[in-house]
Amino acid sequence: MNSSHSEPAWVRRTLIGSALAAMAVVLVVPLVAVFWEGLAAGWQVYWAAVTDPDARHAIWLTLLAAAISLVINGVAGIAAAWAIAKFRFPGRSLLITAIELPFSVSPVVVGLLFVLLFGSHGWFGAWLQSHDVRVIFAMPGIVLATLFITFPFVVRELLPVMEAVGSEEEEAARVLGARGWQILWRITLPNVKWGLMYGLILCSARAIGEFGAVSVVSGHIRGETNTMPLHVEILYNDYQYNAAFACASVLCLTALVTLVLKAVVEWRAERALNQAKVKGGVEA
Amino acid sequence: MRVLPGFGLSLGITLLWLGLLVLLPLAALAAKAMGMGWADMWRVWTEPRVIAALELSFFTAAVAAVVNLFLGLLIAWVLVRYRFPGRKLADALVDLPFALPTAVAGIALTTIYAPTGWLGEPLAALGIKVAYAPLGIIVALIFVTLPFVVRTVQPVLESLPHEIEEASASLGASRWSTFRRVILPELIPALATGFALAFARGVGEFGSVVFISGNLPMKTEILPLVIIGKLDQYAVPAATAIAVLMLLFSFVMLLAINLLQRWAQRRAVA
Numbered sequence: 001m002n003s004s005h006s007e008p009a010w011v012r013r014t015l016i017g018s019a020l021a022a023m024a025v026v027l028v029v030p031l032v033a034v035f036w037e038g039l040a041a042g043w044q045v046y047w048a049a050v051t052d053p054d055a056r057h058a059i060w061l062t063l064l065a066a067a068i069s070l071v072i073n074g075v076a077g078i079a080a081a082w083a084i085a086k087f088r089f090p091g092r093s094l095l096i097t098a099i100e101l102p103f104s105v106s107p108v109v110v111g112l113l114f115v116l117l118f119g120s121h122g123w124f125g126a127w128l129q130s131h132d133v134r135v136i137f138a139m140p141g142i143v144l145a146t147l148f149i150t151f152p153f154v155v156r157e158l159l160p161v162m163e164a165v166g167s168e169e170e171e172a173a174r175v176l177g178a179r180g181w182q183i184l185w186r187i188t189l190p191n192v193k194w195g196l197m198y199g200l201i202l203c204s205a206r207a208i209g210e211f212g213a214v215s216v217v218s219g220h221i222r223g224e225t226n227t228m229p230l231h232v233e234i235l236y237n238d239y240q241y242n243a244a245f246a247c248a249s250v251l252c253l254t255a256l257v258t259l260v261l262k263a264v265v266e267w268r269a270e271r272a273l274n275q276a277k278v279k280g281g282v283e284a
Numbered sequence: 285m286r287v288l289p290g291f292g293l294s295l296g297i298t299l300l301w302l303g304l305l306v307l308l309p310l311a312a313l314a315a316k317a318m319g320m321g322w323a324d325m326w327r328v329w330t331e332p333r334v335i336a337a338l339e340l341s342f343f344t345a346a347v348a349a350v351v352n353l354f355l356g357l358l359i360a361w362v363l364v365r366y367r368f369p370g371r372k373l374a375d376a377l378v379d380l381p382f383a384l385p386t387a388v389a390g391i392a393l394t395t396i397y398a399p400t401g402w403l404g405e406p407l408a409a410l411g412i413k414v415a416y417a418p419l420g421i422i423v424a425l426i427f428v429t430l431p432f433v434v435r436t437v438q439p440v441l442e443s444l445p446h447e448i449e450e451a452s453a454s455l456g457a458s459r460w461s462t463f464r465r466v467i468l469p470e471l472i473p474a475l476a477t478g479f480a481l482a483f484a485r486g487v488g489e490f491g492s493v494v495f496i497s498g499n500l501p502m503k504t505e506i507l508p509l510v511i512i513g514k515l516d517q518y519a520v521p522a523a524t525a526i527a528v529l530m531l532l533f534s535f536v537m538l539l540a541i542n543l544l545q546r547w548a549q550r551r552a553v554a
Binding site (some may be wrong): 109209 | 287288289290291293294295297298301302305306307308309310312313315316343355358359362363365366368370372376377379380381382383384385386387388389391392393395396402403425427430444458460484487488489490491495508509511515519523524527530531534535537538542547
């Protein structure tokens, strides 16, 4: 590297050292602390905490809410990206802004929104009560709050990829007589698969970890309306620290898996992009 | 000319999805707020407990965002400009706060910074109280918002042409003045965007803060927690009024961030 745009070795070393030291204190110490505290009382306590019926139910409910969010926000996200990337229509940029809206709403406010709709004094509260349907302090409320929180993840990752790829291949297929679904399955989705994967990974990580919004609508009923993060909170507030951290370490593992998957997808996407560039360069 | 099919269907799904999941709940909040009127809303906003929480939330979020402005620039610089063992791992680790459930971060940080914790004990010996004090809230927000500045600055730094630095050096500028006068001005839109994202997130953050803050009214109670407190007392209108305030702030920040990003894009094109 040319000395004109590089620093002296001692500056470089100091900067690298201080960046890594800061990351160690801010990021690594908390990560280590979770596993340390979770295993402090031994494997048996750890295993008992993780396989406790309430913990198992919390894991099941968390995965259920995440799965529903993935399916609904995934399918609708693909539809929205198709509409926005392939067509020009009035109100298009307003639609993009509206889709990003859920990101800027505080999780606790999200919970409140659903209380205002489905709570006992909410818009649909009286109707729900007379039909004996529970949304708030029950599973549907948790699913709705998770859906709101993870709403934009898939679209916002898909949209730039779809726009970058362009529509020439789809238009060619159309002219050659392909039907809409064939175009979507055979051309569009394979072209944007890494963006889609990336969005789904972010969506599931956020769905599994969501705390504030779910906390407001869940009612914290053990073994019924507790997701994994809420279960961790209850154990922690009960001074069952080892059990709390044991369950927290399970969530930590999902976070670490998320980071690995993200890195893999980013790497594959970059490679696909470079290959596309090489192909495009040859044609040009 | 519309060659591709499916416009009506895909737009229909999009509007139904957006309308039912996002716009309907927001409309419920707007209707509830209209029913209250400005005078009642103002009364809630000016409650001493609400004002104290408002000041605390804004102050701690601002301090954490400023810290991350410097920390984020340092980390982005090191990751883009230098090659060292473990660089890829460090790069992946930056996203940990986005992937880790906030409640897990909350209890981990509380345990570390409690007066008996790994870092809390030596700090307490120096007379510095972190957990159950405003400083603890700042520590939690630094963790949660760390990735924002790194991830906004990184791509700009990567695409910065080396020629301008070489030109600056060949004109006799020192490395430091090249950084200050040539590189830093190019990064300012990205830094401002990262700062705004971190600040907005910090004001609304709940899960990571609620454990470490201690939640003493007037002292360490953050704004989202006041909403929960009001809901627990069945004071739904008061909770709504505070939520409206937070939502107005979110929309202002969203607008600011959009303008900043547009500015950053113009800079990148020019």
